[in-house]
Amino acid sequence: MDFKYLFGNRLKNSMKERRILWILVVTVVLLSVLIWQNYTINLYARAALKLAIMQVIDLKNFKNLLYDSCLVYKKIPDRVLTNSDCYSCEIINRVTVVNDPEETLESYAEFDWPVVYKSRIVANVSAEDVARVLLTGDFLPCDYKSNLRIDPLRAIEIKSGWFMHWRNCDDIQGKKMRSLYRPDSFLSIFAETWTIISLKYNTVHYKKIDLNFDSRVAVVQINGTIDYQMVPKNPCSDICRHLDGRLTTYDTLIFNNFIWDFQYLPSNDTTESIAIVFYLDQ
Numbered sequence: 001m002d003f004k005y006l007f008g009n010r011l012k013n014s015m016k017e018r019r020i021l022w023i024l025v026v027t028v029v030l031l032s033v034l035i036w037q038n039y040t041i042n043l044y045a046r047a048a049l050k051l052a053i054m055q056v057i058d059l060k061n062f063k064n065l066l067y068d069s070c071l072v073y074k075k076i077p078d079r080v081l082t083n084s085d086c087y088s089c090e091i092i093n094r095v096t097v098v099n100d101p102e103e104t105l106e107s108y109a110e111f112d113w114p115v116v117y118k119s120r121i122v123a124n125v126s127a128e129d130v131a132r133v134l135l136t137g138d139f140l141p142c143d144y145k146s147n148l149r150i151d152p153l154r155a156i157e158i159k160s161g162w163f164m165h166w167r168n169c170d171d172i173q174g175k176k177m178r179s180l181y182r183p184d185s186f187l188s189i190f191a192e193t194w195t196i197i198s199l200k201y202n203t204v205h206y207k208k209i210d211l212n213f214d215s216r217v218a219v220v221q222i223n224g225t226i227d228y229q230m231v232p233k234n235p236c237s238d239i240c241r242h243l244d245g246r247l248t249t250y251d252t253l254i255f256n257n258f259i260w261d262f263q264y265l266p267s268n269d270t271t272e273s274i275a276i277v278f279y280l281d282q
Helices: 003-037 039-056 059-067 083-088 101-111 127-134 152-158 171-180
Strands: 096-098 115-118 142-146 162-168 189-199 207-209 216-223 226-232 243-247 251-256 260-265 273-280
Touching (some): 096 101, 127 152, 127 189, 152 162, 162 207, 243 251, 251 260
Antiparallel strands (some): 115 251, 189 273, 207 260, 216 251, 226 243
16 A cells, blocks of 8 residues: 555645635635625625524524513612702792793703793693593503592582592503693603692692602693692702792693602682693603
8 A cells, every 4th residue: 555645645635625715714704894895785694694593593482572671671770869969959949930931941951940831721621521531441540649438520520629639650541631631842741640630628738749750840730720839858858948839720830850849739719620740851
């Protein structure tokens, strides 16, 4: 057996394989560069790669991710109110009333100053309209508070003294509320709202609205009147004053709920009081 001949053939085959491998590597590199540089080819190549991956992986194991809002859950820490935040309300002793809200609201928002203006939106809505739309049907409100122990619609019809407030926590309720009343177009609002209604309820005790988002808030009085208090939260309670005021029909109060708690005094008038609380987009 000629070992030199066998060794020579193996060497030639090895060199041939290396040459072919080198050519393949160079070809792949050149194609990769071409695909990367050319947008159209890049787009089709990525689409083909995605289709190939979808054929390989088991999609059944990923169906549960369809209803997840985020693949990686990371809780955003709540912002904590500090003394430096209280400087924005330290010098405020009353809520300013403005006549040109579209031009001035932004500047008040920058300083976190509360402000009241008269809305131009006219609404013809009664407490019975609100109750029939929002307190009946399959979607019940959240955080409902009232002195009533009977059907709210019945109490409204017999005109007894009462107050109610609740959170419209469902998107359907939010849409229903906006069908009854939509605030000024220059206010960017969220779906969730609060409803406050009262009639002939004689009390000196203010009712707190437990607003669950720290954001700017608009309280729109669409009928009647209510007295309100804005109470600074700790640690601002030692630095800032309580602010009192009254909202009459079409008045809109805007403030930052991060700094202030909102309380209202149910109306003792014979005219129904209806107010809506909107969360504003920062």
